[in-house]
Amino acid sequence: MEEKIANPAPLGLAAFGLTTLVLNIVNAGIIPAESLGMVLPLGIFYGGMAQFVAGMWEFKKGNTFGSTAFSSFGAFWIALGTMVLLENNGTIASVPKEGMAVFLIAWGIFTAYMFIGTLKLTRTLQTVFITLTILFFLLAAGEFNTTIHKIAGYEGILCAVSALYTSAAIVINETWGRDVLPL
Numbered sequence: 001m002e003e004k005i006a007n008p009a010p011l012g013l014a015a016f017g018l019t020t021l022v023l024n025i026v027n028a029g030i031i032p033a034e035s036l037g038m039v040l041p042l043g044i045f046y047g048g049m050a051q052f053v054a055g056m057w058e059f060k061k062g063n064t065f066g067s068t069a070f071s072s073f074g075a076f077w078i079a080l081g082t083m084v085l086l087e088n089n090g091t092i093a094s095v096p097k098e099g100m101a102v103f104l105i106a107w108g109i110f111t112a113y114m115f116i117g118t119l120k121l122t123r124t125l126q127t128v129f130i131t132l133t134i135l136f137f138l139l140a141a142g143e144f145n146t147t148i149h150k151i152a153g154y155e156g157i158l159c160a161v162s163a164l165y166t167s168a169a170i171v172i173n174e175t176w177g178r179d180v181l182p183l
Contacts, residue, residue, distance in 0.1 A: 008055075011054045016051055027142075028153025053074070054066075068114070104139045124169065
């Protein structure tokens with residue numbers, strides 16, 4: 001009997017999309033910065049752990065792109081959430097703007113080369129990865145400019161919505177057994 005596992009991509013995309021959406025609603029200034037506390041558990045458990053697990057399932061399916069993307073971005077959310085928690089409880093010094101910009105630029109570089117991989121995949125994944133690449137570089141610049149940070153928040157909402165749409169399209173299309181939503 002052949003073992004069959006479900007497609008882990010919708011879970012990974014939903015975990016990424018929802019966490020990115022909530023964080024960037026704060027970044028855009030739509031809700032107060034004091035709301036950031038709700039992002040930490042979401043980022044660690046859904047954006048982090050659920051996405052990381054989706055990446056491991058992509059390994060099982062033999063999908064190098066999916067396993068690399070979901071495992072890496074899951075680890076990103078776990079690392080970011082852990083860094084904020086360690087800063088807030090005084091275990092580590094607050095990361096200066098320059099350090100955070102380097103962290104974000106490094107993730108922007110990773111995302112840019114992952115975007116190249118999407119050129120052989122769907123338009124929706126291309127949209128997710130190009131908007132995420134732009135988001136990381138905007139967030140890095142936003143460390144030094146509040147207007148750019150707010151713009152990054154709105155661009156991040158666009159990125160999140162594209163990931164959530166892609167997740168929904170995969171779930172709906174697979175459930176209905178035909179293309180209901182274009183990818």
